[in-house]
Amino acid sequence: MGFNDLPGSAHMVPRLTSIRTPRxxxxxxxxxxxxxxxxGVTQHSQVDLGFELVVRESS
Incomplete structure (x- = not known):
């Protein structure tokens, strides 16, 4: 399982399942x-930009 769906993830053997974040x-x-x-603006908020599971051969 990888994170950020780096370019090499699709070329590994087996191809690596990864989580893609909106970088x-x-x-x-x-x-x-x-x-x-x-x-001077203070914001105490939680930001959720989501993610996508990219399923490949390693899962």
């Missing part, structure tokens, strides 16, 4: 929260 959205949300903190 671009994670980065964008982190930047928004950081910029908010720099502006």
């Amino acid at each position: 671009e959205e994670v980065g964008q949300r982190a930047a928004q929260l950081l910029l908010g903190l720099l502006d």
Whole structure:
């Protein structure tokens, strides 16, 4: 079982089942929260951007 569905996951033997996270959205949300903190805005919220299970041969 892998995490972040790295490019090599599909080429391993057996092909590795992985969890795919929306990395671009994670980065964008982190930047928004950081910029908010720099502006004095404090947010105590939980952010859930979800994930996707990519089933391959290793499962």
